Amino acid sequence: KFSEKAPAGGRPRPTLAAPSRPFTPREDVRGFFPAMSSLGRMRTPQNLGMTLTPISSADMLSLGSPRTPATGPSPPGSPPGKLPVTPHAPAPPARRLLPADEAGVASPRGGDPDDPLWLQVQGLFSLLDSTLAEDVLLDAMDKLLEVAETITGQQPAAPDGQESPVDRRLRPAISRLEKLQAKTESSLIKLKAADIILLAAPGGLFYPSQCYQVYKLSKDPDNDEFFRSTGIIKRLLALLHSPKDVEVGAITLAAATLCHITQDTVLCKSLAREHDGIATLGHVLQKGIEAITSKAGNQEKNVNFLIQVTGCLRNLSENPKHAKKFAEVGLIPTVLSILQNLGQYKDLVLNASRILAKLSLQHECRACINSSPNDMDSVHYILSVMDAYCTLSPIADRLAFVLGNLTHTTDNNRVLVMNKLNALPIVTNVLQKQVELDAKIQEETSDRDVHESDGARSDAKRLSPTEETEGALVRILRLIGNLSINREVGPRLSTDRQIADALITLLQRKNVAESEELMMNAISCVTNLSFYDSPENKILNRQGEIISALGLLILHDHPDVVHESMKAWGNFSRKHETRTWMIEKRIDEAMVILLDHQELTVVTAVCGVLMNFSADPDHMQLFTQFGALDKLLEWVDEFNERATEDNLPMVDRILKIYCNLLDSDFFQEEESLVEVEARVSVLAANVAEVQGSGPVALQELGEIATRLLEGIAEKWPGLGQHGSSLEEI
Numbered sequence: 001k002f003s004e005k006a007p008a009g010g011r012p013r014p015t016l017a018a019p020s021r022p023f024t025p026r027e028d029v030r031g032f033f034p035a036m037s038s039l040g041r042m043r044t045p046q047n048l049g050m051t052l053t054p055i056s057s058a059d060m061l062s063l064g065s066p067r068t069p070a071t072g073p074s075p076p077g078s079p080p081g082k083l084p085v086t087p088h089a090p091a092p093p094a095r096r097l098l099p100a101d102e103a104g105v106a107s108p109r110g111g112d113p114d115d116p117l118w119l120q121v122q123g124l125f126s127l128l129d130s131t132l133a134e135d136v137l138l139d140a141m142d143k144l145l146e147v148a149e150t151i152t153g154q155q156p157a158a159p160d161g162q163e164s165p166v167d168r169r170l171r172p173a174i175s176r177l178e179k180l181q182a183k184t185e186s187s188l189i190k191l192k193a194a195d196i197i198l199l200a201a202p203g204g205l206f207y208p209s210q211c212y213q214v215y216k217l218s219k220d221p222d223n224d225e226f227f228r229s230t231g232i233i234k235r236l237l238a239l240l241h242s243p244k245d246v247e248v249g250a251i252t253l254a255a256a257t258l259c260h261i262t263q264d265t266v267l268c269k270s271l272a273r274e275h276d277g278i279a280t281l282g283h284v285l286q287k288g289i290e291a292i293t294s295k296a297g298n299q300e301k302n303v304n305f306l307i308q309v310t311g312c313l314r315n316l317s318e319n320p321k322h323a324k325k326f327a328e329v330g331l332i333p334t335v336l337s338i339l340q341n342l343g344q345y346k347d348l349v350l351n352a353s354r355i356l357a358k359l360s361l362q363h364e365c366r367a368c369i370n371s372s373p374n375d376m377d378s379v380h381y382i383l384s385v386m387d388a389y390c391t392l393s394p395i396a397d398r399l400a401f402v403l404g405n406l407t408h409t410t411d412n413n414r415v416l417v418m419n420k421l422n423a424l425p426i427v428t429n430v431l432q433k434q435v436e437l438d439a440k441i442q443e444e445t446s447d448r449d450v451h452e453s454d455g456a457r458s459d460a461k462r463l464s465p466t467e468e469t470e471g472a473l474v475r476i477l478r479l480i481g482n483l484s485i486n487r488e489v490g491p492r493l494s495t496d497r498q499i500a501d502a503l504i505t506l507l508q509r510k511n512v513a514e515s516e517e518l519m520m521n522a523i524s525c526v527t528n529l530s531f532y533d534s535p536e537n538k539i540l541n542r543q544g545e546i547i548s549a550l551g552l553l554i555l556h557d558h559p560d561v562v563h564e565s566m567k568a569w570g571n572f573s574r575k576h577e578t579r580t581w582m583i584e585k586r587i588d589e590a591m592v593i594l595l596d597h598q599e600l601t602v603v604t605a606v607c608g609v610l611m612n613f614s615a616d617p618d619h620m621q622l623f624t625q626f627g628a629l630d631k632l633l634e635w636v637d638e639f640n641e642r643a644t645e646d647n648l649p650m651v652d653r654i655l656k657i658y659c660n661l662l663d664s665d666f667f668q669e670e671e672s673l674v675e676v677e678a679r680v681s682v683l684a685a686n687v688a689e690v691q692g693s694g695p696v697a698l699q700e701l702g703e704i705a706t707r708l709l710e711g712i713a714e715k716w717p718g719l720g721q722h723g724s725s726l727e728e729i
Contacts, residue, residue, distance in 0.1 A: 002656035003574055003615050134186055141192045145231075148200045174206055187217050188226045198235040204246055207239065211253035218260035227261050233275055240284050240309075248301040255284075255308035262315035271312075272322050278313070282331040285309050289334065293341050303345050310338070310351035317355050323362035332359060332368045339381040346392070349385060353398035356382075360405040370410065379406070379413070380421055387426040390433040393468035400430065400475035407482040414486040418493075427483075428498040431476050435502045438469040439509070470518045473506070477521040484528040491537075494529040500538035503529075507549040512561050523550070523564040530571040543572050547581070554590045559599040566594070566605030573612040579619045588613070588622045595631040600646050603635065607653035614660035623661065632657065636679045640686065648697055655680065655704045662711045670716045677712050680705050 177193045184190060194210045201207060214232060217223045227233065236254045239246060258277075262268040271277035288306045291297055313331070316322050326332060338352040359365035369378050386399040406413045417423045445466065480499060484490040493499060506522045526546060529539045539546065546568075553565040572578045582588050594606045610628070613619050623629055632654045639651045658676060667673050687702035 002660055003612050134189065137180075137184075137186075137189055138192065141189065141196065145192070145196050145199070148196050151200070171205075174201060178206070178209070181213060187220075187223045188229070191217060191223070191226050191230050191232055195230045195232050195235055198232075198239065204242075204250075207250040208247055208253075211236075211239070211250045211257070215253040215257045215260075218257040221264070224261060224264040224267060227264075227267055228270070233258070233261075233267070233271055233277075237271075237275055237277060237280050241280050248298060248305055252301070252305040252308055255305060255312060259308050259311040259315065262312055268315055268319060272316050272319070272325065278316055278322060278325045278331065279329045281309055281313055281316075282326075282329045282334060285313070285331070286334050289337060289341065303342075303348060307347050307351060310335075310348060310355060314351055314354045314358065317358035320362055323359055324364050326359055327364045327368045332356075332365055333378075336369075336378050336381060339385045340377075343381075343385050343388060346389070346395075349389065350395050350398075353385075353395050353402070357398040357401045360402045366406060366410075369406065370413065376416060376420060379403070379416060383417070383421060383423050383426050386430055390430040391437060393434065393437065393472040396430055396434060397468070397472035397475050400472065400479050404475055404479040404482055407479065411486055414483050414489050418483055418486070418489040424492065424496065427476065427480060428496060431473070431480070431502050432498055434469050434472045434476065435505055438466065438473065439505075441466050441469060442509075470515055474518050474521050477503075477518075477525045481521070481525040481528045484525075484531075490528065491532045491534060494532045494534070494539055495536040497538055499529070500542055503539070504542060504545050504549075507546060512553065512556060512558060516558070516561070520560060520564050523553075523561075523568055527564070527568045527571060530568065533574065540572075540575070543575070543578065544581075547572055547578065551585060551587060554587060554594070559597070559602055562594070562597070563599065563601045563605055566602060566609065570605060570608040570612070573609050576616065576618070579613060579616055583619060583622070588619075589626060592622070592626040592628045592631065595628070595635075600650060604647075604650040604653065607632075607650055607657065611653050611657050611660065614657040614664075614666075617664050620661065620664065620666050623666065633675060633679055636683065640679065640682050643686070643698075645695070645697075648695075648701060651683070652697070652701050652704065655683075655701065655708055659704065659708050659711065662708065662715070667715075673712055673716060677709065680708055680712075684709060 174197050177197055181190045181193045190213060194214050197206050197210050198214075201210070214236070218227070236258055239254050240251055258271065258281075262271055285306065288302060288309065292299060292302050292306070296302075313335075317326060335352050335355050338348055342348055360369075382399050382402055386396055386403075389395040389399075403417065407417060480493060484493045503522055503526055506518065507526075510519055510522075512519045526539060530537070530543070533540065535541075550565045550568055550572075553561055554569075556562050556565075573582065582591075591606050591609055595603060597603050597606070610622070613622050635647070635654060636651060639647050658680075661667065662673075684702060684705040687698060687705065690698065
């Protein structure tokens with residue numbers, strides 16, 4: 001006899017077909033380090049001390065060959081060789097270090113003080129000093145940028161620790177640009193000035209103040225259009241990749257600016273495609289990790305710098321077209337090394353997990369992890385960090401999401417995770433911790449609502465939103481569901497008490513209206529685990545508690561919810577006692593009602609449940625009531641009129657139902673099979689016409705139809721001479 005095991009095909013399925021990416025809405029307000037949240041962008045609660053006080057060369061993060069930064073005379077009251085900068089206002093204009101009578105310092109183009117380029121610079125600055133008209137200023141600054149690019153392109157390399165003649169000549173010119181930034185209200189003029197200064201700044205002296213200036217402008221999304229029209233992205237990338245020692249505070253602000261502006265789609269594409277930003281940031285990230293692991297420089301500042309770099313990479317990873325570049329430049333192993341070597345830095349780990357979550361959606365990046373010689377170590381690091389942060393939902397969510405994507409279609413990864421790495425204790429621990437955290441948040445929220453309804457002000461500490469824990473639970477359940485597809489792994493998971501406890505708790509405590517995705521994944525996980533029919537299966541052993549919750553979802557308005565619950569019923573209804581319970585609770589009537597459902601997937605799943613009833617002589621009375629057989633024949637008629645791949649599985653189950661009923665002597669009168677024989681004959685003839693050219697499932701359907709017709713002919717030899725003719729049908 002035919003019986004149903006959901007899903008069709010004799011094996012469990014990946015949960016919810018295709019993995020979705022974690023929902024990460026953009027923030028309306030950009031900030032340097034806003035409060036941590038699982039749904040926002042890069043976060044860190046740490047105090048970075050971004051006063052931008054210059055630090056000693058020993059504390060600087062070296063990204064290339066060391067070079068001692070040149071410094072001029074210090075203002076009164078400041079340490080020798082240091083230029084104080086405040087983050088609350090533009091830096092004070094640099095002091096003119098050369099007296100006026102030195103204006104004729106030899107230029108790099110042959111020593112002529114009347115060099116045309118320098119004369120053009122003086123003329124442009126005279127124009128900038130004499131007008132506030134924005135269009136005139138912008139035109140003059142565009143010309144000044146062209147001249148600056150020419151001058152700096154001809155500048156000979158200066159000995160380490162010394163300024164070139166061009167550096168000395170540009171210093172007062174840059175001071176005049178800073179004055180212009182201070183007096184103008186135009187964001188575009190400020191950006192253009194910063195563009196010129198970052199290009200021509202002598203010895204990095206003006207980097208901190210200009211990086212802060214640009215950073216402040218990047219916080220306002222309305223300024224994104226100005227970033228598009230300037231070369232500031234090129235300057236910032238060059239600063240990050242500079243062969244000089246650059247102050248950590250300056251490059252941190254530069255990376256934070258890139259993190260902000262890459263929230264704009266156009267700027268994000270520009271950074272990745274026009275400026276090769278993914279490769280550059282990958283190099284910077286690698287050097288930064290090496291600096292931290294080797295304990296070079298100020299660790300806290302270095303970590304905070306990498307938080308900004310990974311935040312920018314996270315934005316770049318959101319575009320699926322960038323995934324190939326991430327794989328080509330070797331960024332995935334670099335990001336994984338954060339989990340391996342820097343797992344103690346929570347905010348850095350969060351950004352790394354966000355990057356991996358985005359990239360794991362793409363085949364190229366999953367293949368990059370799977371094809372690496374140390375893929376076992378990579379998955380091990382992901383599991384270990386997920387376990388370490390089992391109570392921090394944003395990290396647990398994304399790392400479980402990565403593992404879910406890796407195990408979605410690759411059976412070897414399911415075996416790797418469960419058998420080789422023995423991940424069951426970690427998976428169950430994270431699941432249990434998140435269930436407990438969700439219950440705590442729900443209780444706190446309920447108590448707060450009671451206090452507020454009484455008019456009292458609640459001073460209780462506000463916990464993370466319920467969406468964070470629910471998101472983590474969704475990913476963990478999806479991971480369990482995907483792991484359970486493997487025939488070796490699935491039985492182990494089905495016998496775990498903690499998994500069964502968590503699923504039953506969620507089904508009883510949650511509802512579809514408030515937790516739709518979580519409920520659907522919980523039901524789907526139940527379906528996959530209940531597939532394995534063994535005495536130790538904790539899901540089947542406690543099916544009474546589960547089907548009580550599922551019974552409330554049978555006639556739900558949401559078709560996907562009904563579909564998921566029907567597949568679970570397909571597994572549970574294999575048990576005789578379950579079918580008896582269903583009849584006592586009149587759930588069998590609901591099944592017949594659902595044969596009129598508008599969604600084919602729901603009707604197909606319902607037919608799977610009815611197939612189990614048709615194999616049980618004690619429960620066949622269902623088919624004598626409520627017009628069940630007539631509804632089944634109507635679906636066969638529709639298939640004969642318009643056969644598709646969508647309704648083929650449903651008709652396959654319907655024919656198996658009739659085969660079961662026929663084998664059990666359910667049909668006692670010849671007339672009851674006349675319509676069945678006529679319709680199935682049409683179906684068999686149609687299938688025969690495409691014999692050998694149709695899909696395998698269609699050929700199998702033809703075999704079942706032939707078997708049914710032979711059974712009818714054996715019991716009622718003269719049936720074909722009575723009733724409706726094929727032509728009438």
